[in-house]
Each structure stands twice: as structure tokens, then as C-alpha cells.
Amino acid sequence: MSGESEKAVFEVPVGPQHPALKEPILLLFKIEGDIIDDVMARPAYTHRGIEKATEARNYIQNIYLCERVCGICSGIHTLVYTQGVERLAGVEPPPRAKYIRVIFLELERIHSHALWLGVAAHELGFDTLFYYVWRDRELVMDLLELVTGNRVNYAMSTVGGARRDISDEAAHQIKKGMEIFRRRLDVYTGVVEKDPTVRKRVVDVGKLSPHKAVELCAVGPTLRATGVKRDVRADDPYQAYDEIPFNVATYPTGDVLAQIMVRVMEMYEAANIIDYALDHMPKGPIRTKVPWNIAPNEVISRGEAPRGELFYYFKSNGTEKPERVKIRTPTLANLPAVCEMLKGYHIAEIPIVFASIDPCLSCTGRFAFIDERHDRSWVWTGEQLRAYRRRYYKWQNR
Template sequence: MAEYTMPIGPLHVALEEPMYFRVDVEGETVKNLEITAGHVHRGMESLAMQRNYFQNITLTERLCSLCSNSHPCTYCMAIENLAGIVVPPRATYLRVIADEIKRIASNLFNVGILAHIIGFESMFMHVMEIRELIQDAKEGVYGNRMDLAANCIGGVKYDLEEETEQFLRGQLEKLKKSLDRIYRLYENEPLIKTRTQGVGILPEKDAIHMGVVGPVARGSGIAYDIRDKAPYAAYDQLSFSVQTETRGDVQSRALVRLREAVDAVSLIEQSLDQMPIGPTVPDRLPNIPEGQSVARSEAPRGELIYYLKSDGTDRPQRLKWRVPTYMNWDALQIMMKDCKVSDIPLIVNSIDPCISCTER
């Protein structure tokens, strides 16, 4: 059987961002994979050191569109950890609401693209139509469909009036039945099962060895979620389950994302029910002292880590972040081993890679 090397990318069907794969193929079967990244380096960490702490909230929100709330929120948490800033109770719930709204939108986008890659265009359009419910909610609450501008050091920049809260509850109520219907289709629809079951398998032991995070890890049976293991904001006051699957294939990762979207609706509703009345920011902010701190959060794609080093001035001496895709993309070498060439876009999409915030 013929053996040859096939270049894929840096522009290709599964990603809107550039990433180059050098694939060794025997017939239609992938035998080896080499990943070449680094096409979209923007010098973001260097830019962060040239801006003050407040300007960097805007900068970090523009690292990535689908998890644009997780970056500034985790960045603010790193500052708060260093300076000993206590976030008001109401603001902790408002942070959860913003985070979970973005999680729903991000997860639905990924499973929608999965249907598009399969060629199930009616399902793709159906998922994206349902996603518009949460997009409209974002626009109604935050005034923007992508970057929410919800976070500030010590709290949040928005609050919910009664009318806005009722609008948000209405959008969530419409979303519930649609999410249940989509889940059943992704679980049982023959076309989806045929293309995704047993494809791109990442066994649990390999997932642990590779250090994968987020739905990629949970799709392989690893019940690891920062919201549960190291709660932040108001997550320790809320009830939710860490969603897992055991097969470790493309379908498992999609089902985990869909169940997490259902959980996100519940978390938002719990936050709205439990949120106390009070301020959304502290009365005053202290100067940021010299020192170092780390903050972690559960972004839609998995564990997000921010490292901050301060020299006591109004600008960070060093700001660095480690994003989920950095841990997950090496696992593609295991997922793609002995897969068919036609399955490559599906497997790449199943880790939901974000190149822009990884290479930054």
C-alpha cells in the first residue's frame, strides 16, 4: 500500500485559524502526525507589560472570542489574589452568570461545527439557530454578542435590573427544551453516531499522561473541573455535576459539551435565585503590591491559568497565561493514530482548539 506525506493547513476545513499538520499516511490511514504551530504570534504578553492593570482587562478580553470572559476574569482574580482584594458577594454571582453564558455559546458553536464537518447541514443550522437565543441574551444583558466587558478588578462592571433579569430567565427557559432535543439527536442520530463513535479515541491512561483538560479530559472519564476542584467566584455556593463520558471518542466530547451547556443554564438560574443585594465593586482598591500570584478558572475549553508578577508599579512586570489548547493539541497524535484521512477534521474540531490564545 502506498505511503506518502500529506500537508494539511495552515488553512483548512476544521479551523478558522492557521495550524499546520504534517501527516504520514498509508493508503487512507494516518500513521503519524507532526504539528507545527506559531503562525499567529501577536506578542500579547509583551503588550501586557506595556499597559497598566486596568488597560490589560480590555487586552486580555481580546485574546479569544469564544472564551473572552474567562481571560479577563482570571486575570482580575490574579490581581485580587496578589492585592488581597475581596470581591463583593453579588459580584461573585454575576461573574458566574457571565462565565456560564459564554460556556453555552462556546459549546454550542463547537457541536454545531461538528455537524457541519460531517455534512449534516440541517443540524448545523438548527444548532446555530438555538445558539442565537444565548447570543441575544448576551446582547440584551451586556450590549454585545461576543466580548461582554463584564469584569473589572474587584468585581464586575454590570448589574442586573429586574427587567433584564426577567429577559435572561425567558431566554434560558426557551433554551432548555432545545438543548434536551439536541442532546438526544447527538446521542442517537445514526449519521452522527456513524461518523463520531469510535473515532479519535483518547484512552483515560493516555489522557492522564498527556495532561489534557476540559471536555477533552472529561470525555475520557477524568472528572477534573476547576469549578469543582478549586472553586472560585460563587461556584462553591452552587450545585452542579462534573460531566464525564468513558469512551474518549469524538461523540463523547460532544456529549460532555452539551450536558455542560445544560448545567450552565442551571448554574445561571441558581445564581439569579441566590444572588444577594449589594455592591458589585469594592469601595476602594489598594495599590497592587510587589509580588507574584496565580489564578485558575474553568474556561469552556478547560483549565485556564494566569501568572502575574508585580514590581509595585501600575504595570505588571510579567503576565503569562496557559490555555487549555496548549495541553490538548499534543493528544491529537494519539487520537489520529490509525484514523482515516476523512476523520482528521472531526478529530481536530473535537478538541475545540483556539490557536489565537495559545500562540498569542
């Protein structure tokens, strides 16, 4: 092992506050020259203790707590939560509610993927694309605001149905918006596919093999970008997804380009789903009543968040508060995969590869990855950090 220590290996910590990371996480890289040798992540920075808090609040309060597990995929969190509680109570939401849920979930998927595409462009240093995508994302945000009343946390799904209806006028506006958005999407697809500098940065970068992806239990677009056709919407359909025809987008190459293309294709697909759902929305009520106290039971609830599979496990105990709510977010499932993807690439590729799984750490906040082969930890303890700080930041005014 003496040979290894002679190599110029040095550690670069990235985070918890770093421009590439919109959220706090500590990534510690072992770098050999310019090549990443090993990755360690510590996302405890966003751990807030939500699972414990759910046990102290009633089912209604928990809707909004779970909505704020993650601000970007807030819709799917409320949906999977409310779907789970409905299953616990043995209540079926009315058909129209199911369609409304599907519509705003797909709108959310578009907004999330557009957001991600912008952030990915930003990580590549392509700020113009970032600004353009976000400009057009505002279109979707306006539609979401029109339908739900808020830009980000929609509070749209509730236990027993949907809280707000979609009027014919709103439906018309959504369709018009989707039409415009599709045209803009064509432009961006062209840019990503043709621009030489973008291609240089994304083709054959952050490769993941389908075998490895399945083995590390990756989910969602990260898995689909390796060509594995898995999507909870198709495999375990919930809400109205079994009545709506759609394709599961996959891309075979497994690099960052594939991650981008899968998400772009999903945006097209989501626009189609929205159009179809608006056309086939049944008339009728949008809510049913659900009892305040829920008898002892246990269920699981799954849904396809923009980032992959979202999973809730519920256990009720006959009171107004749940006995146990377990939340498994997609980013947690994808982090081992991204650590695998990063190895062997340049420092310059950290931002884009890490961003390529669309990390949503606030969801996760419960994870630290240490390479299991080497079984060594480089988590800096508080003491080490303070020593480093004392050494370094003993600054003075002049």
C-alpha cells in the same frame, strides 16, 4: 527502515488556510493509504506576543488585551485575569459581583459549547444541524448582548468586581431563555444519539484512554470525556462556585461521541447554574476600589474555560504595570492529546477529531508538536514552501 520507505507514505498539509480550520494552524499528516500515521502541528500563525505586550501596559489596559487572547472564551480570560489582579492587590470582590460573573461565564459556556456543537456538525458535513444549532445559539447571544451590551467581547468583569449589574427584568428574560434553550437541547441530544450517519462518524472515533489523557495532561471536556472527573470549578472553586451546587459532567467512552455528550451535558448544567445563581444572587454593590499601583507580589489564578483549565501566573513589581503575566490556555494543554487521538484513523476523520477538543488556536499560538518517539521534524521551512509554490503556482493567465 527500507521497508518503511517503500510503503506509500505521503504527506498532506492541512492549513493554515483550510475550510475545516476556522483558525490558522498547520497540521502536517503522514498518511499511509488512508490512515494517519503521524501528526505534526505548527500553530505559530496566531502568535501575537501578548505576554510581552502585557508588560508594557497598565493593569486596566491589560484587561482588554487579555480579553482578546481568545474571542470565544473572552469572559473567562477577563475573569481569570481580574481575579489574579485582585489576589495580587489583596482585594476581595463583593458577593454580588461574584454571582454576576458566574452568570455571564455560564452563559458564555453555553454559547461556546453551542458554537462548538455547530462547528462539529459542520465538520461532519451535517450543515443542517450546524444551522439549527447556530440559530438557537442566537438566543444565548441575545441574552449576552442584553446583559453585557456586546455579542462577543463582553468587557463585563473588571478589577474589583463587575462592570454592569443584572436587573430583575434581565434576570427574568435569562430564565425564560434558558427554558427555551433546554427544550432545543433535548432535540439535539436526540439527533446526536440517534442519527445513523452521525453515529457512524463519531462512535469509536478518536479514542483516548483515561490513562493517556492524564499522562498527556489533557484538561477540561477532553479529559472529562474519558471519564476522569476533573473540573476547576469543583476542584479549586473560584468566585461563587463553592456556593452553587452542580454536577461535573463526564462520559466514559473517550471517543468523539463522548466529547459531544460531555459538552451537551455541560450546557444543561450551565443552564441550571444560571437559574440557581439568579435565584440566590445577594443584593449589594458590584464593585470595590483597587489601587492603581500594586505592591510586589506573585499569585496564580485558575479558571474553567469552556475548553478546559485556564491558568494565569502574575508577578507585580509595585508599579502600575505587571512584571510578568504568564498565560496557559486549555488548547495548548489539549494539543498533545489530540495528536494522540488522530493517530490510526482515516483522513476523513481529521476535521471532526481535531475539532473535538474545541481547539482555540488564537489562545494557543505557541506550540508545535513533533512526535517525540521518532524525533523528526517536518516543519517546512519558508524556502521549501516557496520552492513548492514555484513549482506549483507558476500560474499564468490565459
